[in-house]
Amino acid sequence: MSNRDEFSRSTKNAVALRANHHCSFRDCPQPTSGPSDESPEAVNMIGKAAHIHAAAPGPGARRYLASMTREERTHISNAIWLCATHADLIDRDEATYTAEVLREMKAEHEGKCAERQRNVLSVGQPNADLIAIGPDIVFVGKFLGVEGEVWSFHLQSFIDGDVHNLITFADRYEQTAVKDRFVLVNELGDGRALRAKPSVTRETTGCYTVRCLVFPSAERIPAADIPKMWALSDSHDLMTSNGKWAMVSGVDALPQQVKTCLSHQMGESPFHRDFGTRFAEYYNLLAGSPWLDRYLNLEIIRLAAIPYFNPTDNQQYTPLLCVERVFGIQILANTPTNNWLPIRVNLSVKGLGRWQHDLSVCIPSEPIQRWSFDELLAGPFIRG
Incomplete structure (x- = not known):
């Protein structure tokens, strides 16, 4: 070794x-x-x-x-x-x-x-943007169009993965977890769950054309229908009102819904291993790079457009609930303060239309401790 x-x-x-x-x-x-x-x-x-x-x-x-x-x-x-x-x-x-x-x-x-x-x-020159197929393949490319339920792309260069990885993804599509069958497109601010394995064609120019058979757009709920949740203060703590825990719902809960969703790290919950974001992972690798906001944009698209299946209640929904399109993200500080990074999101929200808001997302300075379900039952917090 x-x-x-x-x-x-x-x-x-x-x-x-x-x-x-x-x-x-x-x-x-x-x-x-x-x-x-x-x-x-x-x-x-x-x-x-x-x-x-x-x-x-x-x-x-x-x-x-x-x-x-x-x-x-x-x-x-x-x-x-x-x-x-x-x-x-x-x-x-x-x-x-x-x-x-x-x-x-x-x-x-x-x-x-x-x-x-x-x-x-x-100067407004044409600039191809990032496209992701599954969690491990990211390339620079351009959206070519839609024909029926097929999205087509011109692949210019790989950022994460390569042609072999893309072909392997297609070959093993049936064995791939449903949560990892998706395509995300920064140029569109949107994404889709894949209906079948993608196809890859090499053109005479040496570039590739990628075609993806996709499901229709996932259902979103109007912002006014966001369920009731515990209200959080600007310092990220639970709030009280008249001696009781304060609650918030509907449009008033939208900033908090986006904030908590983007702050929940992938795999952080032992009960919902597939739920969460890769914001901290991307930030720690790409901070200071012009690619960072483009990777974070892909991540917001995934949470806005790709359904998550909740095994506890057998319900399926997009984690951001009511976000229909992602126009962009802007990072508002060079570094997090006390693990919180201020950002500005520019979204299209069902029932509201275009919606911009400043909020903070949690970027842990240390890796999250991920307890397994068995460890929780065995009492790791007591042992700790």
Whole structure:
């Protein structure tokens, strides 16, 4: 077994994405991925997530820092995206390429990537957006249109996963959990549950066309019908009124419904493992990147458009209940305050129309402790 503290796949994907799949070494113009002629699915990848401080001690371990924990060593802050040539170079010359120099290179390169993307958006040039198929496949693409119940897309480049993953998803579609059968489209601000496995066609240009047979739009309830719930204060605590717990419902409950839904971490509840958001996961990987709000936008679309089946009452509903379309999300602060991140959501709500609101979502600074049902029955809180 290796004693190296390696990066997770999601961390590798995130650091590549933040670098726009280009080498972060100063003045290196090298893109780090491209098509291979070996097969329609093959990709040439010459980039790697290199460790700033080495993954393990020993001969040739550059910039190894014994005081670092495993979590620190495998964190994205210890990764820099480089082409193979420069990944080798920094591990041959520790005196020149110190940890401080590498961190400066990384910050400089990511800053240039962010600036280029902002400039494209500001002058109104066409800009493809993110599309997700299932929880693990995200690509840059454009919506081509609807024919009957089929949504079609032009796939430009993968962000998470690759063609092999997409084909595998299609091959194993029948074994895939129903909750993971979906397509989300930032360009539309909408998504659908998949009715059948997606099809993938390679065009003469070398790009791909993806077609998805989808179910009709999920039912939403009018905002006025949001059920009664406990009222929360601006400090996120339960409120009282006349000595009783305060309640809120209908349109008055809408901001709280959105806030609590976006703050509930995926897998946090032992009774509802499939319910929740990946906001904290994406924030911790992509904070400071121009891709962050686009990933969070996909997540809001999933909660707005893809039905969740509640096993306790055998009911099916979309977690955001009444949100019909997602126009966008804006992050209003550089970092969370006491684990709460202020955001502005721009939504279309059934019964209200266009609705914008400022609220805060919980971004835990530490991973959520996820107790199993058996652990709860055994009394883990008492043992703790």
